[in-house]
Amino acid sequence: MAQSRVNPNCKLEDQGIEGLGRVHYNLLEPALIEAAIRRDEGKLGLGGAFLVSTGAKTGRSPKDKFVVRTAGVEDSIWWDNNAPMEPAAFDRLYEDMLAHMKGKEYFVQDLFGGADPEQRLDVRVVSELAWHNLFIRHLLRRPEAPELASFTPDWTIINCPSFKADPARHGCRSETVIALNFERRMILIGNTGYAGENKKGVFTLLNYILPERGVMPMHCSANHAPGDPSDVAVFFGLSGTGKTTLSADPSRVLIGDDEHGWSDKGVFNFEGGCYAKTINLSPEAEPEIYATTHRFGTVVENMVYDPDTLELDFADGSITENTRCAYPLDAISNASETGMAGAPKNIIMLTSDAYGVMPPIARLTPQQAMYHFLSGFTSKTPGTEDGVVEPQPTFSTCFGAPFMPRRPEEYGKLLEKRIEKSGATCWLVNTGWTGGPFGTGKRMPIKATRALLSAALDGSLNNVEFRKDPNFGFEVPVSVPGVEDRLLDPRQTWADAAAYDAQAEKLKGMFRENFKKYQDKVDQDVRDAAI
Numbered sequence: 002m003a004q005s006r007v008n009p010n011c012k013l014e015d016q017g018i019e020g021l022g023r024v025h026y027n028l029l030e031p032a033l034i035e036a037a038i039r040r041d042e043g044k045l046g047l048g049g050a051f052l053v054s055t056g057a058k059t060g061r062s063p064k065d066k067f068v069v070r071t072a073g074v075e076d077s078i079w080w081d082n083n084a085p086m087e088p089a090a091f092d093r094l095y096e097d098m099l100a101h102m103k104g105k106e107y108f109v110q111d112l113f114g115g116a117d118p119e120q121r122l123d124v125r126v127v128s129e130l131a132w133h134n135l136f137i138r139h140l141l142r143r144p145e146a147p148e149l150a151s152f153t154p155d156w157t158i159i160n161c162p163s164f165k166a167d168p169a170r171h172g173c174r175s176e177t178v179i180a181l182n183f184e185r186r187m188i189l190i191g192n193t194g195y196a197g198e199n200k201k202g203v204f205t206l207l208n209y210i211l212p213e214r215g216v217m218p219m220h221c222s223a224n225h226a227p228g229d230p231s232d233v234a235v236f237f238g239l240s241g242t243g244k245t246t247l248s249a250d251p252s253r254v255l256i257g258d259d260e261h262g263w264s265d266k267g268v269f270n271f272e273g274g275c276y277a278k279t280i281n282l283s284p285e286a287e288p289e290i291y292a293t294t295h296r297f298g299t300v301v302e303n304m305v306y307d308p309d310t311l312e313l314d315f316a317d318g319s320i321t322e323n324t325r326c327a328y329p330l331d332a333i334s335n336a337s338e339t340g341m342a343g344a345p346k347n348i349i350m351l352t353s354d355a356y357g358v359m360p361p362i363a364r365l366t367p368q369q370a371m372y373h374f375l376s377g378f379t380s381k382t383p384g385t386e387d388g389v390v391e392p393q394p395t396f397s398t399c400f401g402a403p404f405m406p407r408r409p410e411e412y413g414k415l416l417e418k419r420i421e422k423s424g425a426t427c428w429l430v431n432t433g434w435t436g437g438p439f440g441t442g443k444r445m446p447i448k449a450t451r452a453l454l455s456a457a458l459d460g461s462l463n464n465v466e467f468r469k470d471p472n473f474g475f476e477v478p479v480s481v482p483g484v485e486d487r488l489l490d491p492r493q494t495w496a497d498a499a500a501y502d503a504q505a506e507k508l509k510g511m512f513r514e515n516f517k518k519y520q521d522k523v524d525q526d527v528r529d530a531a532i
C-alpha cells in the first residue's frame with residue numbers, strides 16, 4: 002500500500018473527524034487508480050484512462066445546494082439565489098455524515114484553489130470514492146511535497162455519495178445535499194456521484210471570498226497569445242456555451258477552462274486541470290482534448306464503451322449528454338505552467354441562444370458589456386443540471402448564477418472597474434442557434450465561431466465594417482474573412498424574416514422584464530445601454 006503524505010499535525014483527527022477506517026492522504030495518481038480498481042469503482046480504459054459512471058446524478062444538482070445561514074454571512078449572501086440551511090440542521094447533517102463514515106475507508110487530498118499564492122485557498126477534500134479524490138487532484142492545484150508537510154486546510158470538503166440526507170432532519174430538499182458553511186469553513190456533499198460538484202463547490206467559495214479582497218472571480222476560461230502573457234482573453238459562459246472548447250486553441254496558450262480570478266496583477270486560474278465534455282468530441286476538431294481521453298489517469302465519466310475492445314463511443318449520450326473527461330492542465334501541450342497572466346485585453350461573453358436571434362459576434366461598449374453580464378442571457382445545456390433535457394433559455398446572471406453566493410451587482414461593479422482600468426474590448430459571441438430556434442435552426446458552426454474569435458483576438462476585426470444591430474444596439478461585423486456573410490446577420494439565416502423579427506421582439510421583452518431587478522442597482526450609463 003502506498004505511503005500517505007500529510008502534515009503530521011493536521012490529520013483528520015486533529016480536525017475532529019474521528020473513527021473512520023483506513024485514511025489515505027495525498028496518494029498519487031497510480032495509487033488512487035489502484036485503490037479505485039480494488040474497490041471496483043471503475044475500469045482502466047485504453048491508454049490508462051479511468052472509466053467511471055457517476056450513478057443516478059450525471060450533472061449538477063443546483064436545487065439541492067444550500068448556504069448555511071450563519072450570522073457572519075447573513076447580510077452578504079444573495080438569498081434569492083442561494084437556498085438557506087439553518088446552522089442546527091447543518092450540525093445534524095455533519096454529525097450524521099460522520100456517523101455514516103465510521104469505520105470506512107477514505108481518501109484525502111490537500112490542494113490549492115488558486116494559482117496565485119497571494120490569493121489561494123488551502124482546501125482539503127475528503128472523498129469516499131478514490132476516483133473522486135483522483136478527479137479533484139487533477140482539477141485543483143497540487144502542492145509540492147514540502148508544502149504538504151505543513152499544509153493546514155482553510156476549508157474542508159467531505160464528499161460522501163453513499164450518504165442520504167433526510168430533508169426533515171437536515172433542512173434540505175431531497176436525499177441529495179451540497180451544504181456550504183462559511184463559519185465552519187466546510188462543504189458537505191451527499192448522495193451524488195457527479196464529480197463536478199467538488200470543483201464547483203470550491204468555485205462557489207472563492208466567489209464569496211475573493212470580492213472582499215477586491216478580486217473579481219469569473220466563470221470563464223482564459224488563454225493568452227504565445228510568448229505574450231499580457232495578451233489575455235477570457236471567455237465567460239454558463240455550462241455548455243464553449244468555454245472549454247474555445248479556449249483550447251492550438252494558436253494560444255491555455256490558462257484554464259472554467260474558473261479564474263482577476264486581481265491587480267492580472268488573471269489567475271483557480272484550478273490546475275480541466276473538465277471537458279466528450280459528447281461528439283472529434284479527434285480532428287479537438288485533437289488535444291481528444292488525446293486526453295486515452296491518457297493515463299484521465300477520469301472518463303459516464304461514457305459508453307465496448308466491453309470487449311474498451312473503445313469509447315463518443316456519439317453515445319444514452320447515460321447522459323453530459324459525458325466528461327477530467328485531466329490536469331499539463332495533459333495539454335500548450336498550457337500555461339504558472340496559471341497566471343496579465344489583465345484581459347479581450348473579454349468574450351459566450352451565449353448559447355436557443356432562439357437563434359443573437360448574431361455570432363457583436364462588439365460591446367463597456368456599458369453594454371455590463372448590461373449583458375448582469376443579464377447573463379443564454380441556455381442551459383442538456384445534462385449539465387439535473388432535469389434539463391433540452392436547451393433551456395435562461396438569464397443566468399454573471400454567466401454563472403448557480404455559483405454566485407453574492408449579489409450580482411457586487412460582481413458587476415468589480416468587473417466594471419476592472420474593464421475601465423484595463424480598457425479591455427468586450428464581445429458577445431453566440432455559440433447557440435442560427436437559422437431558426439432550437440428544433441428548426443442549427444447550432445452555430447464551431448469553425449465560424451473560431452474564425453470570428455481569431456479575428457477578434459488578433460485585432461483584424463477592428464479593421465472591418467460594422468453595422469449597428471437594430472434590436473440590441475451593439476455593433477456587428479458585416480463581413481469577416483473565412484465566415485459566410487449571411488451568418489453574420491441572423492435575420493438572413495432564417496427562412497422567414499418576419500418570424501425572426503417576432504422572435505427578436507419576444508426576446509427583447511424577456512431582457513426588459515429580467516433587467517427590471519437591476520435598474521436601480523446600476524449607474525445611468527448602464528441603464529442607457531439597456532435595450
Ligand SMILES: Nc1ncnc2c1ncn2[C@@H]1O[C@H](COP(=O)(O)OP(=O)(O)O)[C@@H](O)[C@H]1O
Binds near residue numbers: 240243431432444445
Ligand atoms: N459554435 C460552437 N462553439 C462552441 N462550442 C460548440 C459550438 N457548436 C457546438 N459546440 C459544442 O458545444 C459544447 C460546448 O461545451 P464546452 O466547451 O464544454 O462548454 P463549457 O466549457 O462552457 O461548459 C461542446 O460539446 C462543443 O463541441
Ligand SMILES: C=C(OP(=O)(O)O)C(=O)O
Binds near residue numbers: 197245
Ligand atoms: C463542471 C461544470 O462546468 P462547465 O460545464 O461550465 O464546464 C458544470 O457545470 O457542471
Ligand SMILES: [Mn+2]
Binds near residue numbers: 241244258277278
Ligand atoms: Mn467547461
